[in-house]
Amino acid sequence: MADPGPQPTKRLLRLKLNGRWxxxxxxxxxxxxDYLRDMAGLTGVKIGCDGGECGACTVxxxxxxxxxxxxxxxxxxxxSVETIEGLAVQGRLSRLQRAFHEKLGAQCGFxxxxxxxxxxxxxxxxxxxxxxxxxxALSGNLCRCTGYVKIxxxxxxxxEPNP
Amino acid sequence: MTVDQVVDPRRFRRGVxxxxxxxxxxxxxxxxxxxxxAGALIGRILRSPVSHGEISRLDVSKARAxxxxxxxxxxxxxxxxxxxxxxxMNEYPMARERVRYRGEPIAAVAAIDxxxxxxxxxxxxxxxxxxxxxxxxxxxxxxxxxxxHDNKPGNVEREVHHEFGExxxxxxxxxxxxxxxxxxxxxxHAQIEPxxxxxxxxxxxxxxxxxxxSQVIYYLHLMLARCLEMDESRIRVVKPFxxxxxxxxxxxxxxxxxxxxxxxxxxxxxxxxLSREETFLTHRARPQTDVTIQLGMMRDGRITACTCNVVxxxxxxxxxxxxxxxxAGALLQGLYxxxxxxxxxxxxxxxxxxxxxxxxxxxxxxxxxxxxxxxRMARDLELDPxxxxxxxxxxxxxxxxxxxxxxxxxxxECLDKVERASRWRDxxxxxxxxxxxxxxxxxxxxGSAKPIHFTGEPHAVVHLKLDFDGGVTALTGAADIGQxxxxxxxxxxxxxxxxxxxxxxxxxxxxxxTPKDNGAYSSRITFMxxxAAIDxxxxxxxxxxxxxxRKLEARADEIECVGEVFRxxxxxxxxxxxxxxxxxxLVDEGAITVKGSFTxxxxxxxxxxxxxxVGSTMGFSYAAQVVExxxxxxSGLVTxxxxxxxxxxxxxxxPLAVAGQIEGSVWMGMGQAxxxxxxxxxGLPAHASFLEYRMPTMAESPPIEVHIVESHDPYGPFGxxxxxEGALAGFPPALVNAIANAIxxxxxxxxxxxxxxxxxLSQRRRAARxxxxxxxx
Numbered sequence: 011m012a013d014p015g016p017q018p019t020k021r022l023l024r025l026k027l028n029g030r031w032x033x034x035x036x037x038x039x040x041x042x043x044d045y046l047r048d049m050a051g052l053t054g055v056k057i058g059c060d061g062g063e064c065g066a067c068t069v070x071x072x073x074x075x076x077x078x079x080x081x082x083x084x085x086x087x088x089x090s091v092e093t094i095e096g097l098a099v100q101g102r103l104s105r106l107q108r109a110f111h112e113k114l115g116a117q118c119g120f121x122x123x124x125x126x127x128x129x130x131x132x133x134x135x136x137x138x139x140x141x142x143x144x145x146x147a148l149s150g151n152l153c154r155c156t157g158y159v160k161i162x163x164x165x166x167x168x169x170e171p172n173p
Numbered sequence: 174m175t176v177d178q179v180v181d182p183r184r185f186r187r188g189v190x191x192x193x194x195x196x197x198x199x200x201x202x203x204x205x206x207x208x209x210x211a212g213a214l215i216g217r218i219l220r221s222p223v224s225h226g227e228i229s230r231l232d233v234s235k236a237r238a239x240x241x242x243x244x245x246x247x248x249x250x251x252x253x254x255x256x257x258x259x260x261x262m263n264e265y266p267m268a269r270e271r272v273r274y275r276g277e278p279i280a281a282v283a284a285i286d287x288x289x290x291x292x293x294x295x296x297x298x299x300x301x302x303x304x305x306x307x308x309x310x311x312x313x314x315x316x317x318x319x320x321x322h323d324n325k326p327g328n329v330e331r332e333v334h335h336e337f338g339e340x341x342x343x344x345x346x347x348x349x350x351x352x353x354x355x356x357x358x359x360x361x362h363a364q365i366e367p368x369x370x371x372x373x374x375x376x377x378x379x380x381x382x383x384x385x386x387s388q389v390i391y392y393l394h395l396m397l398a399r400c401l402e403m404d405e406s407r408i409r410v411v412k413p414f415x416x417x418x419x420x421x422x423x424x425x426x427x428x429x430x431x432x433x434x435x436x437x438x439x440x441x442x443x444x445x446x447l448s449r450e451e452t453f454l455t456h457r458a459r460p461q462t463d464v465t466i467q468l469g470m471m472r473d474g475r476i477t478a479c480t481c482n483v484v485x486x487x488x489x490x491x492x493x494x495x496x497x498x499x500x501a502g503a504l505l506q507g508l509y510x511x512x513x514x515x516x517x518x519x520x521x522x523x524x525x526x527x528x529x530x531x532x533x534x535x536x537x538x539x540x541x542x543x544x545x546x547x548x549r550m551a552r553d554l555e556l557d558p559x560x561x562x563x564x565x566x567x568x569x570x571x572x573x574x575x576x577x578x579x580x581x582x583x584x585x586e587c588l589d590k591v592e593r594a595s596r597w598r599d600x601x602x603x604x605x606x607x608x609x610x611x612x613x614x615x616x617x618x619x620g621s622a623k624p625i626h627f628t629g630e631p632h633a634v635v636h637l638k639l640d641f642d643g644g645v646t647a648l649t650g651a652a653d654i655g656q657x658x659x660x661x662x663x664x665x666x667x668x669x670x671x672x673x674x675x676x677x678x679x680x681x682x683x684x685x686x687t688p689k690d691n692g693a694y695s696s697r698i699t700f701m702x703x704x705a706a707i708d709x710x711x712x713x714x715x716x717x718x719x720x721x722x723r724k725l726e727a728r729a730d731e732i733e734c735v736g737e738v739f740r741x742x743x744x745x746x747x748x749x750x751x752x753x754x755x756x757x758x759l760v761d762e763g764a765i766t767v768k769g770s771f772t773x774x775x776x777x778x779x780x781x782x783x784x785x786x787v788g789s790t791m792g793f794s795y796a797a798q799v800v801e802x803x804x805x806x807x808s809g810l811v812t813x814x815x816x817x818x819x820x821x822x823x824x825x826x827x828p829l830a831v832a833g834q835i836e837g838s839v840w841m842g843m844g845q846a847x848x849x850x851x852x853x854x855x856g857l858p859a860h861a862s863f864l865e866y867r868m869p870t871m872a873e874s875p876p877i878e879v880h881i882v883e884s885h886d887p888y889g890p891f892g893x894x895x896x897x898e899g900a901l902a903g904f905p906p907a908l909v910n911a912i913a914n915a916i917x918x919x920x921x922x923x924x925x926x927x928x929x930x931x932x933x934l935s936q937r938r939r940a941a942r943x944x945x946x947x948x949x950x
Contacts, residue, residue: 053207054200056416058365059449063863066365094200107198111190114833118655119197120204120366120416149872152863154365154417155655157840158871160833 025086028052028096042078042086043067046093054094054123058152065151068124069093075131077150094123097130105168106130115164117155125151129165138169185664188829189674192660193414193653202414205369205386206446213371214243214283216435216445217290218428219297220454221272221279224306224524224856225321228270228299233280236293241285244438245293248279251434255396257424257529258625261330261491263322264527266400266430272301273321273489274526275856276454278427283435283443306524308853310463310486313523321489321522328522330487331495333784335502337574338513343478347469351550355542357905357923358850359461359486361453361860362531363868366416368447368455370429372436379403381436383410385429388422388652389692390682395626396425397433412682418654419841420530423694424492426455453861457492457529459845460485462501464542474556474564478513481505483539487520488527494520496625496787497528500535503779503788505543506573508584508616508795509565514574524856530694532841533617533901535787541923544613544906549919557601558612558910559592562797569884576780577788581894583821583884584614587797590819590880595799601914607804608814609915614797615903618790619823619886619895620697622773631770633701634688637666637709640764643755645672645713647679650690651702656897657830658698662706664826665890669710670717672737672751688768696895699826700792701771703890709769716765720758721749792886794899795821798839800907804915806934809927811912813843813875818903820879823886823894832879834897839877842904844868848924 018037025032027050034049046052046069055078058066062080069078070092071085097104106126109115116122125148132139132147139147144165145158153161196202233245248269256262267278280297284290307313313321313328320326344350370385381403387393390410398405415422432445447455463484469477483501487494502516533540551561562584569582591612592598601610624632636648647666653659659679667674680686690702714734721739722729725747733740737751749757758765779789798818804811818839825831848867852859860866885892909920918933 047207052200053203056204056366057206058367058416059863063449064365094198098199103195103198110198111194114188114190114194114829116191116194116197117657117833117837118364118366118417119194119202119414120364120655122197123200126198145872145874149870152365152868152870154363154419154841154868155837156833157836157838157843157877158874159836159840159877162871 021084023084023087025088026090028092036083038082038084040083042069042081042083045083046078052093052095056120056123058120064121065128066121066124068127068151070127070131073131073134075128094126097126106133106165109164109168113160113164113167115156115161121151121153125153125161129168133169139165185668186828188827189660189664190829191657192663192679204366204414204416205371205384208371208384208413210371210442210444213442213444214285214439215287215290216281216283216432216443217287217294218278218431219280219294219299221268221275221277223272223301223303224275225304226272226301227304228268228272228279229302230298230300231280232298235296235298236282239284239289239293239296241289242282242293244283244435246281246431246434246438250438251400251430253400255400255425255430256491257392257493258491258495261495264490266427266434274524276526277489278431281431281435283439306856308523308525308856310484310521310523313521321524325522330491330520330522331498333498333502333516333518335516335575335782340478340480340513340515343513344469347477348472349470349550349553350467351546351553352465352467353542353546353549353921354463354465355545355921357462357538357541359459359528360531360845360849361456361458361851361866362419362421363866364417364419364421367449367452368426368428369445370432371442371444372432373442374436374440376440380407380409381433383408383433384413386415386422387412388415388418388654389694390652390684391650391689391692393425393429394684396430400430401433401437409685412652415652415654418693419532420534420694421457423530423692424457428455449863450861453858453866454526456526459531459537460487460497460528462538464539466542466546468546468550470550470554472554474551474554474561476509476511476565479505479511480515481539482517484519484521486523486525488523488525490527492527493529497530497535499784499787501539503575503577504536504616505539506575507577507579507788507793508614510567511574525853532838533898534695536617537902537905540615540902541905544903545909548910548913559588559597562588562614575782575788576785578777578791580792580888581823581884581886582795583882584795584797586882587795587819587821590882591797591799591817594817594878594880595801597799604914607806607915609802609804609911609913611800611907611909611911611914612797613903613906613910614795615899615901616793616795617895617899618695618788619700619792619794619889620790621695622789622791623778623786624691631705631772633690633705633771635662635702635705635709635769636688637713637767637769638764639713639755641759643676643752645670645677647677647706648687649679649681649702650687650692651698652682652693654693656693656834657827658693658702660830661699661703661826665703665706666710668891669707670714671734696898699893699895700889703826703893704771705769707769707890708771709767712767712769713765716758716767717754721754724749724753724757791888792823792894794895796900796903798900798903798907800904800911802908802911802915804912804930806916809930809934811847811925811930813847813908816875816877818877818879818900819882820896820900821882821884822896823889824883824892825881825896826891826893828881831881831896835879835900836877838897838901839904840869840874842901843908846905846908846924848926850924
């Protein structure tokens with residue numbers, strides 16, 4: 011087999027991923043997105059660009075939306091990381107997921123997980139955002155299919171108080 | 174599944190969510206890069222560092238010697254060209270002898286991991302003898318320029334010269350003749366999913382299993398067989414979820430063939446993931462285009478004749494180019510009544526990545542120039558922009574001069590709707606300073622009536638399977654790339670059979686299972702696959718009705734079938750539930766499979782003139798849109814405040830998806846109009862990231878008010894036509910017309926960036942100063 015060459019030192023990373031604590035050996039330079047996709051198997055986290063351009067990889071770290079493709083995995087030590095896979099509890103769609111589904115906030119769906127996570131962060135800190143607040147909060151998440159019209163509508167529908 | 178999935182057919186008219194939507198919002202949808210690639214080798218590509226050159230030395234021996242490298246391939250491993258047009262395949266998956274654009278693949282490796290693959294790529298020794306390179310159509314066409322392709326002196330891939338009617342006389346008798354020269358930048362599909370594929374070759378069985386980001390898996394299947402010299406029956410192509418297409422993935426792309434070559438050489442599985450930069454390079458998008466257009470017009474706005482010259486900078490290889498340059502001419506017609514016309518088109522080679530098909534294929538830049546000119550002439554004649562368009566409407570059914578058939582035509586209604594919705598009559602001419610309104614129209618085909626690979630087969634085939642469980646499975650080769658085509662198939666089947674939507678399952682895009690389909694291009698799926706699905710469902714319904722008749726001891730024509738209940742007349746006592754009818758139909762028969770198909774008859778396949786098939790279709794969609802802008806004359810920034818769009822899609826099978834398509838299409842037109850532009854510095858892409866290639870973000874995107882017009886096409890499925898491409902081409906001219914309305918500046922170059930607006934404003938100031946100086950001296 012190939013000589014693996016000099017290997018980076020790995021350390022144990024402990025974090026809470028979608029509500030469950032876990033430990034994995036990661037290298038200092040491992041990106042959060044690669045850790046999530048390749049080690050944790052959470053392929054709902056998408057890679058759409060070469061780093062920090064599109065928002066498809068957005069996840070929540072301690073409730074804040076971050077692009078996981080420019081975040082080091084080790085920066086999440088002892089923190090809570092949430093991905094799209096953690097939103098549907100026991101198979102039940104969250105309000106945002108349901109709204110994106112029913113209002114066609116997703117067409118090809120590639121930007122959708124990142125978009126929903128960015129919207130999730132927004133609604134947690136601001137449960138009733140205005141159009142302008144939605145536009146600003148999600149302006150780092152690119153979508154090429156929808157023209158954003160139905161994404162904004164989806165977020166508004168999800169934000170409405172549950173009757 | 175917690176979202177209510179049981180949808181009564183009567184509710185379809187309000188639209189239904191996508192049948193694969195739950196997968197998308199939960200992150201369960203697997204796109205190519207998400208597929209299980211355990212044990213797969215990682216592929217990497219060596220690309221040309223120069224724009225034009227001869228390969229004088231290529232030595233891969235050091236790369237091959239790296240431990241962990243399992244395959245290295247070069248142009249020597251594939252002596253076959255590939256391409257989308259059988260008459261214009263002039264591209265090798267990896268360059269042989271000569272490279273023609275910076276970034277063209279030269280060699281590739283498959284290794285145990287990305288780092289090893291990269292190390293191997295770095296060890297490939299390459300020497301090139303540079304040749305003169307051309308980055309504009311003018312340079313490439315200049316006398317004495319080196320030919321990119323030996324059989325195309327002058328670097329013109331295809332010239333088109335079409336004349337219909339007495340255009341000279343038409344111009345001569347006109348009250349007004351005006352000409353404009355308008356240029357549009359090259360733009361990119363920029364679908365959010367980067368290119369990727371996973372190829373698995375089993376050397377024991379000699380079979381290749383392919384998963385890729387394709388819109389047309391049939392072409393991919395054909396080209397892999399051709400380039401790998403494999404029997405087509407040994408290849409299986411499966412389409413995973415695809416993260417957008419817009420034309421980017423209609424053509425087979427070099428990395429797909431390269432990865433298959435690597436997988437065969439390595440005797441296993443290879444994953445190739447292109448970076449965003451490589452995805453921009455591997456683009457096939459809308460070419461930089463120069464349009465010179467002239468119209469003759471009577472005082473009442475009636476068009477007398479049109480002449481149009483289009484030059485497209487197509488890039489280094491043919492790709493779809495011939496079709497693109499033909500589309501630009503063919504679709505001059507079919508929107509308005511144009512009594513005479515002359516078209517000259519030139520598709521030019523240049524040392525840049527090859528262009529291809531992008532949403533609104535071939536029609537967008539031509540339509541932009543046409544609609545800008547129409548508005549300027551309306552202004553000259555003091556006519557309202559709506560009036561000048563209404564003066565030239567067609568009457569369906571009709572046949573255009575170039576033999577395009579217009580069977581249904583809702584453009585007049587589209588104009589009415591956006592005029593009312595935008596309160597045009599109250600507001601035009603009364604807008605505050607810096608604000609303006611603009612209008613433009615556009616149209617597009619609902620599928621090419623003549624397929625590129627003409628085989629004599631039907632244009633679409635759909636299989637339906639019904640088994641003991643009562644589930645109806647629709648099998649189609651049509652590629653759902655986010656536009657909702659699988660949902661459309663499900664609705665067509667459920668409507669026809671009058672069964673609940675969740676009884677229908679759609680399996681799409683797997684050549685081992687689904688019938689061949691020509692894929693997602695030219696907005697063909699709703700029209701063609703929709704019709705085939707209805708045909709199949711009608712056949713299945715006939716079998717079910719016959720079974721119910723046997724069971725109920727009645728004649729088939731006495732059986733009514735309403736909402737999964739079969740009955741004789743109104744007799745409540747003689748009813749059968751769906752399950753009982755299925756059980757009866759399966760007696761002596763077993764699982765049922767029926768086939769539906771759809772074919773465009775020859776009379777719809779275009780004119781007999783050379784290239785006359787391009788543009789032919791059985792149904793054109795029509796759109797009108799009004800754009801409201803604010804122009805800041807200090808910064809040159811153009812802000813789109815509102816858009817009102819009406820599109821005639823014949824009949825909205827899924828109004829929710831139709832609205833989504835129209836919004837996305839209008840918005841993509843807005844990107845091209847406002848800010849999107851690819852730029853190359855000596856062939857080096859200066860735009861190959863989402864930071865450099867500026868698409869409108871959510872913060873800059875306006876509300877888009879959609880009006881659906883239903884003209885009930887006589888041949889469309891339930892009367893439907895396409896809804897995804899027709900509205901795009903109208904946005905750029907509506908925007909430029911609105912800018913003219915706001916600040917009295919006619920912009921002749923797209924996109925309308927702040928720099929261009931400022932340049933135009935200062936040019937006007939200079940001209941005014943000069944005028945004053947002359948007047949005073």
